[in-house]
Amino acid sequence: MSTKVQKSVEVDVPVRTAYNQWTQFEEFPQFMNGVQEVTQLDETTLHWVAEIAGVRREWDAAILEQVPDTKVAWAALAGATNAGAVYFSPLDDGRTQVTLELEYEPEGMVEKAGDALGVVGRQAEADLERFKSFIEGRSGETGGWRGGVNEDLDIGTPSVDAADLSRGDDGKSGISGKAVAAGAVGAAALAAGAVAAKAMSGSADTSAGEGVDVAPATGVDLPPLDVVDVLTLDHQEATELLTQILGTTDLGEARELTDVLITEVVRHAVAEEMYVYPAMRKHLPDGEAAVEHDIAEHKEIEKTMKELEALNPEDPRFTEVVTHLDSVLADHVADEESEQFPQLRASVPREELVEIAGKVETAKKLAPTRPHPSAPNSELFHKAVGPGVGLVDRLRDRLSGRTVA
Template sequence: MTTKVEKSVEVDVPVRTAYNQWTQFEEFPDFMGGVESVTQRDDRTLHWVAAIAGVRREWDAEILEQVPDEKVAWAATSGATNAGAVHFIPNGPGQTLVTLHLEFEPEGLVEKAGDALNVVERQTEADLANFKSFIESRGAETGAWRGEVRAGSALGTPGVADTVPPGQDVVDVLTADHREVAGLIGEIWTTQDPGERRDLADTAIAELVRHAVAEEMYVYPAMRKHLADGDEAVEHDVEEHQQLEELMKQFEGVEGSDPRFNELLRKLDTVLADHISDEETKHFPQLRAALPESELVELAGKVESAKKLAPTRPHPAAPNHELFHKLVGPGVGMVDRLRDKLTGRTTS
């Protein structure tokens, strides 16, 4: 079973100082318990040697995203199954909130026993406390790397030209998403095999989560700005997103043969149908009328790019707004995709 840990610490140094110090990966053993060494092989690749719950492990990790003064996100590529992200947020004059997200898969009896005892959670708290002491006692970083690694850059993240078919704008893209999810739900109703029903449900959930996140990142800010009743329309749509996320969260672990499966599917189908009707009959036509074609096409590209990095699982406790998705969403999405790979969950 995958384990998630999220801890924060406030450090009394500016964001730039805290971030700069974190980029000195080879100095992690100075404040991270159990880490014997970190070797930086190039701008994106690290080799770790550490003791996890008393077991010595080695693994390679790739930096997936590194944005100066904002975040560093990574995932293991061999030797272990873990991923994480650290975020740096200004928290007053000369202060920074450092938040560390970790997700990993304990391996072997010793690690699983250690995980059961919350060893990793306690170690994470201790590591952040040590980082605070380390950087505050110095008052300055030991070094810095101010380059950037953008999410998906090494894989050639497609831009507007090669993600959106010619002649399509953001309304076309979002409407196609609606049709895809509605079609998946229709397949679930007509499929009898419990395993197939569960796989179809997982695919629908992943598509709907990605769609909702992309809307909240780029479409809803445009609606607020350009529609006469933009704030009211967005609040209504966000409330429906929240209802959908809560239903999807309940739906996640229910087997296709469970009587609750049909009950939750029916509720999800009802809320989704109402949401689609509101957007397609009211909000989308208003948005298309308010924005020039070039901006609608540009929004389509942003939506498609956002969906590639967005979470694939519902997180109803997370804020449904643009800033959260841009700061934290890619790290959450990376962890979700890692979990999907580990569990064999169907997302497409």
């Protein structure tokens, strides 16, 4: 199953400037968060290294059609299956609409989990915003290639069918050992990499070019995520949301994204307190102290979110409080990801971490969705999820008026 993303941004520069900058592909990593490296192999072939939903992926892309000041369309030749086009249209002499349309095939459970959370769409949107600040923040483009490629082709937006060559696994969920092992997702990824590497040994990779990760037709299913993977994905989602909230000028959108963020972070915190912190207490050398510290940070996060709930995005304090939340959350994420999560993986058997992952996912579905800085989250959870409480309602409240838990 492929996923389509369409995102637009208005940039306050003439179409020529916006287009020229976009042709400087090798400079993308300077302003696009997800893109780590772009190498122009020749005029129409690019090698990309990016992080998609927290997983490092590589692909070669061919420019199928390029029309100066109008369009660049591409499709992957090898590696991560994706295709799309970016369109430029002048709004007036000094403003341009840039629209990115892309289709991709998430691969493996980690990416599918990210996909379900809409991570790629948000990443694309945030990257377009970064393109905007980059080009608007300087006196002109850093370069430009004015050549055309198949200008009369008029192929519209290529779909993943155009990226057929990249389907080393016939579109099934395969896994590239190297790509995944290099990813940010940790032990499950490493374990998956090991399984895939084993399955790969002896199966020659015929479709891949030098240094390109192509998912081999291994038919190997990814092992289940462990709790550290699940929580790390949550952290990434929260961080992306915060970037978007701070980047948007649309106040309605800021409110909506903030509500999603609050809901997700409360659920995350509840799940951690119920299942992860007890494991930390039990297994970590300084578990008790680490948990106490983390819970205090949770309270600070929740206090800030409570404040944010009541603030109108028009209020000048809104951005201030979002920025504060961004910093406390970043600290907390850094603590967990650099210290406690690795310690958990070092001291808790993997089966147990996978089991906790399942409990965390369930707890997140059932958890209250409003910040309660004054009470321990686990207690609230038990109170809230008494008999007769509509569980489905709890999920639904993310989209409508939220229920007080």
